[in-house]
Amino acid sequence: MPMGFVIVLSVFLIATISTLANSIDRTIFTIYGYTNHFTYVIPQRVTQTVPNDQLAIIRGDARVDRIMEASIFFTNIKTVIGSLPFVVLGLAQENEDYLLKRVGTTLKEGRMPAEGMPEAALSEPLARNKHIKLGDLVAGPTDEGGISGAPVPVKCVGILTGPVWIAVTSKSFCDNVFLAAPRCTIYTTKNPDDLMTVNQLFSPAKHRQDGKLSPAKVQVLSRQNLIAQVRDSLSTMFLIMAVVNFTVIFVIALMSGMLANIYFTQRLAEFAVLAAIGYQRWQLIARIVGETLLLTLIGWVAGALATFAFLSAFKESLFEPRGLFINPLDLFAYQYTLPIPLAITIFAVATIAYRLLLFDPVSIIERR
Amino acid sequence: MNRPGRELACESVSLAYTDGARTTYALRDVTLALPPGNFYGIMGPSGSGKSSLLYILSGLKMPTQGQARFGDFIYNQRRSSDVAGVRRERFGFVFQQPFLLSYLTALENIVVAAPKADRAAYEKGRELLNGFGMEGLENKLPSQLSGGEKQRVSVVRAMINDPDILFADEPTAALDHTNGRLVVDTLAAWRVRGSVVVVTHDPEMLTGADEIINLRDGRLEK
Numbered sequence: 001m002p003m004g005f006v007i008v009l010s011v012f013l014i015a016t017i018s019t020l021a022n023s024i025d026r027t028i029f030t031i032y033g034y035t036n037h038f039t040y041v042i043p044q045r046v047t048q049t050v051p052n053d054q055l056a057i058i059r060g061d062a063r064v065d066r067i068m069e070a071s072i073f074f075t076n077i078k079t080v081i082g083s084l085p086f087v088v089l090g091l092a093q094e095n096e097d098y099l100l101k102r103v104g105t106t107l108k109e110g111r112m113p114a115e116g117m118p119e120a121a122l123s124e125p126l127a128r129n130k131h132i133k134l135g136d137l138v139a140g141p142t143d144e145g146g147i148s149g150a151p152v153p154v155k156c157v158g159i160l161t162g163p164v165w166i167a168v169t170s171k172s173f174c175d176n177v178f179l180a181a182p183r184c185t186i187y188t189t190k191n192p193d194d195l196m197t198v199n200q201l202f203s204p205a206k207h208r209q210d211g212k213l214s215p216a217k218v219q220v221l222s223r224q225n226l227i228a229q230v231r232d233s234l235s236t237m238f239l240i241m242a243v244v245n246f247t248v249i250f251v252i253a254l255m256s257g258m259l260a261n262i263y264f265t266q267r268l269a270e271f272a273v274l275a276a277i278g279y280q281r282w283q284l285i286a287r288i289v290g291e292t293l294l295l296t297l298i299g300w301v302a303g304a305l306a307t308f309a310f311l312s313a314f315k316e317s318l319f320e321p322r323g324l325f326i327n328p329l330d331l332f333a334y335q336y337t338l339p340i341p342l343a344i345t346i347f348a349v350a351t352i353a354y355r356l357l358l359f360d361p362v363s364i365i366e367r368r
Numbered sequence: 369m370n371r372p373g374r375e376l377a378c379e380s381v382s383l384a385y386t387d388g389a390r391t392t393y394a395l396r397d398v399t400l401a402l403p404p405g406n407f408y409g410i411m412g413p414s415g416s417g418k419s420s421l422l423y424i425l426s427g428l429k430m431p432t433q434g435q436a437r438f439g440d441f442i443y444n445q446r447r448s449s450d451v452a453g454v455r456r457e458r459f460g461f462v463f464q465q466p467f468l469l470s471y472l473t474a475l476e477n478i479v480v481a482a483p484k485a486d487r488a489a490y491e492k493g494r495e496l497l498n499g500f501g502m503e504g505l506e507n508k509l510p511s512q513l514s515g516g517e518k519q520r521v522s523v524v525r526a527m528i529n530d531p532d533i534l535f536a537d538e539p540t541a542a543l544d545h546t547n548g549r550l551v552v553d554t555l556a557a558w559r560v561r562g563s564v565v566v567v568t569h570d571p572e573m574l575t576g577a578d579e580i581i582n583l584r585d586g587r588l589e590k
């Protein structure tokens with residue numbers, strides 16, 4: 001029984017840690033989910049627009065649906081890895097309608113930002129992340145952190161609802177108010193499934209210089225570039241996690257060997273009797289393997305359920321307000337816990353089998 | 369249903385325990401033949417070698433000299449897994465403590481010793497329990513049974529595989545006289561199916577025995 005408890009706890013520990021670690025890239029992909037629908041092309045010289053030759057390359061691909069010029073500013077959002085700038089998109093009215101429709105987003109509350117006014121509309125999770133309601137400030141001159149902020153206070157006038165995080169303002173506001181509003185170009189593809197292919201053609205994640213677009217002139221914020229960047233910056237963390245997991249599993253396996261030893265001593269008389277009435281050693285070992293497997297299986301299921309219950313219960317109240325988007329059913333994380341029942345079974349069975357092969361049933365029965 | 373049964377025998381058996389420099393003999397030069405179908409008692413004071421003799425006759429221990437056999441099956445010439453097979457199929461064991469598995473019911477404890485835990489084994493276990501006046505105990509856990517009941521369940525456990533020989537080492541030592549008597553009577557009833565070998569230091573328990581073997585300091589006493 002103490003063994004069952006150890007299994008439950010260790011499965012819980014590893015599944016929770018892995019889920020939380022996995023949630024970091026999940027968080028980033030949640031926040032930047034719009035990269036599934038469109039791609040930003042940013043001029044390397046921020047005060048300028050995307051050079052015409054680059055625009056011509058984009059326009060030259062038949063799969064590209066619409067190319068939109070945008071002026072933007074940034075607002076800070078909270079995430080597990082600190083404050084991150086999130087784009088507030090200033091688009092011409094017609095482009096804005098097109099893009100929101102494209103990402104399946106509609107106005108839920110308030111109204112859309114008026115042309116030229118210091119106003120913005122944010123999707124619900126963004127508003128929640130920033131703790132703002134209609135009428136609150138989205139960005140202003142006092143914002144901290146690098147590229148974020150606006151020279152005048154920008155108010156939230158609308159709340160959007162839809163599957164992705166997005167924030168919009170009017171292009172005219174950005175162009176009028178910012179001395180040199182960062183410009184960029186957005187493109188979509190006619191068939192949304194082509195976006196990744198087109199991105200890859202323009203700016204491959206691995207060898208950017210091989211893309212059609214020049215890395216010296218523009219930077220492409222595509223989904224695959226985002227993934228590559230996140231993977232790269234999180235690789236150390238995953239390495240640390242692997243070391244931690246390995247250590248935990250190793251310690252648990254040793255411990256289970258010790259517990260199995262105690263357990264065996266407690267049940268020595270039972271095995272002695274079984275051996276005396278003619279059970280072969282391998283039959284006794286098979287019995288132990290069966291029991292251990294059953295126990296570890298139950299322990300693993302209980303641990304997985306406990307993890308799922310814990311993560312589900314605190315998903316919205318504890319993790320999401322801290323900018324951590326977890327998936328309580330993260331199969332990848334549960335997969336990390338599979339070595340636990342295996343290691344325990346192997347260590348426990350090896351210990352017990354060793355003792356069973358050495359023991360003398362008669363002396364045990366006689367000792368009573 | 370008297371089977372042609374096989375004889376249990378040992379020839380010039382000695383069993384020595386070496387403890388550092390000292391050697392103690394539990395048995396010295398014991399020669400015995402126990403023809404099938406009888407109730408044998410092994411008697412003697414504590415430390416006289418009774419248990420040792422029982423273990424040697426049943427193949428649980430190998431003698432240091434001489435040999436023990438069941439029919440022509442000579443234990444120390446066979447592999448230990450074959451000897452275990454004979455124990456499982458041909459012998460039944462009762463110890464001083466019943467050693468029932470605490471998480472199994474009386475009937476399940478009995479079936480543990482059956483060659484196959486099938487419906488027939490459960491049926492047979494039930495019949496044996498009823499035959500010895502233990503109806504109603506089959507679904508009880510060991511913790512719900514009295515000491516005498518537990519020991520009689522362990523006797524039935526020893527009978528479930530239809531043994532040729534039923535071995536019992538001090539089966540009554542932990543019981544009061546009445547319960548001890550019940551256990552011995554249950555054991556003795558097996559005489560019609562095979563041999564019964566009971567070790568005890570209490571002569572009263574062996575009133576119905578066909579033959580009593582007396583041991584003193586590891587030697588047979590006539």
Ligand SMILES: Nc1ncnc2c1ncn2[C@@H]1O[C@H](COP(=O)(O)OP(=O)(O)O)[C@@H](O)[C@H]1O
Nearest residue numbers: 363385393394413414415416417418419420421
């Ligand atoms: N495992 C052992 N190691 C050393 N001596 C033993 C061992 N088992 C029994 N003996 C000795 O052998 C002798 C006979 O023991 P045993 O057969 O158990 O006698 P009984 O059952 O008649 O009391 C005793 O002197 C006992 O101390």
Ligand SMILES: [Mg+2]
Nearest residue numbers: 418419420538
């Ligand atoms: Mg004894």
